[in-house]
Amino acid sequence: MGHVTTDDGVKLYFEEVGEGTPIVFVHEYAGDHRSWEPQMRHFGRRYRCITYAARGYAPSDIPESPEAYGQDRAREDIRSILDGLGIDAAHIVGLSMGGFATLHFGFHHPDRALSLTVAGCGYGADADRREQFRKETEATADRIAAEGMDVVGKAYAIGPTRVQFETKDPRGWKEFETQLCEHSTLGSANTMRGVQARRPSLYDLVDQMNALTVPTLIVNGDEDDPCLDVGNFMKRMIPSAALSVLPKTGHTMNIEEPALFNAVVEDFFHTVECGRWGLRDPRSTTGAIITAGPVNDK
Template sequence: MHEFGADHREWEAQVQWFGREYRCIAFAARGYPPSDVPEDERLYGQDFAAADIGAVMRHCGVERAHLVGCSMGSFASLLFALRNPGRASALVLAGVGSGSTRSAAAREEFRRTCAARGDALTRDGWDGAHAEETGHGPTRIQLKKKNPRGWAEYMARLRTRSGLGTGMTMRRYQGMRDSIFDWEQDLRALQVPTLLAVGDEDTPCLEANLFLKQTLPNCGLWVAPRTGHAINLEEPAAFNEAVASFLSTVERGRWSLG
């Protein structure tokens, strides 16, 4: 499950690697072609994002799966696991938690920012300043510094995204979703083996990841140094190795040592 600023194509390095041993399914979220782009804003939000995971699994004949997400994809994966006991055999949550805070004032400011950005994307689309602002943001500039060619490919894909679909997603999903901190009671009961993956320069997500590490009972935290938000693009080899080691340990029944 991909992040807001990506689509299913950003998982290619993972699909090629893990496809050697696993059946890998990457899909474009609603609002991201070739998936449908609903024009009704009421058809966007966290409930749809979580339910869409189940819909894809049903369509592909998958009852239970390891779920791997990045950012909004991680949020949807975690919500799906909470709402569908037994359907997730493991969770890899990369860059989860932006916008989640204990401060009501900070949360309201985040929502206002998402609403304004969503309106701008719906109006202007991505072929212009919005793409440049995103690609040069403080949690994404790391990719350009490490891998200029990879960053250029990412930017080329970014400019093709639906302004309507991502604008609605920004307003209705990103801006109006719960704070992860609100789920504390349910999270403490979630036994699914979980790997948190976060870059140490992904500042908006650090507090939430520490909270999840302290709250989820069957959880590990992997931090990639000098890395921003798109951890699977910035450090694909390290990310793949960490995820492969985690899944192997889970499948051998050695993740939970209690």
């Protein structure tokens, strides 16, 4: 455990375990570095695993201004972790807010990513719900600032894509809720305003997706409704992408279904490391339904 310092002087706390090919885990808004414990324990047996607390999440620094937060900052903070630990390239695994950062990292630093796992990524992307998402993020940030994260966290933990976790694993969900309520009020409000509310819609990033050739795995829970359509969209737009959907699963999939999540991601890593993860066969995108082309009866 220790800290690395970003280009703008923010200290990011990290923990690591294991040896071998590196993996960097990037947490969601409602999580922190502790959210990846099932993955640190599993993958740490064969990989060098790094998890870190994003800016605004103790014990990392908590900048006072919302302007110190943003999608570009989140992307470059991944690079700072790699640079600070002397890592040339790693498997990057991100959930939700961390999934957005992971995807953008792949756009801007493809040479630093052995692969990209983009999980639970899509909130606020739909064009017809952008304004609703903006209003909800602003209202949530205001409520956090007024009431404190120890209060708002309890409501956030039982959102419509998190009740699945509570139903399946009340003990695990309670640990998640407790950790969420421990988050910094200032950091949580600023992250909501600076990162969540301002990030671009994924539907506006088609050119970047079309150009992405880093091996990419998109993972969604089938009851994480805000991510399902955009997950399919990313699968179609990214030529190096595959899509995995976990059944009867919500948003917090890596701790809700850790064994299943780990198995899917581990198989992805193995395929990439064996050199068998190619781009999508163009014959599968011709637009035909049954045959490859016109049928010749002669």
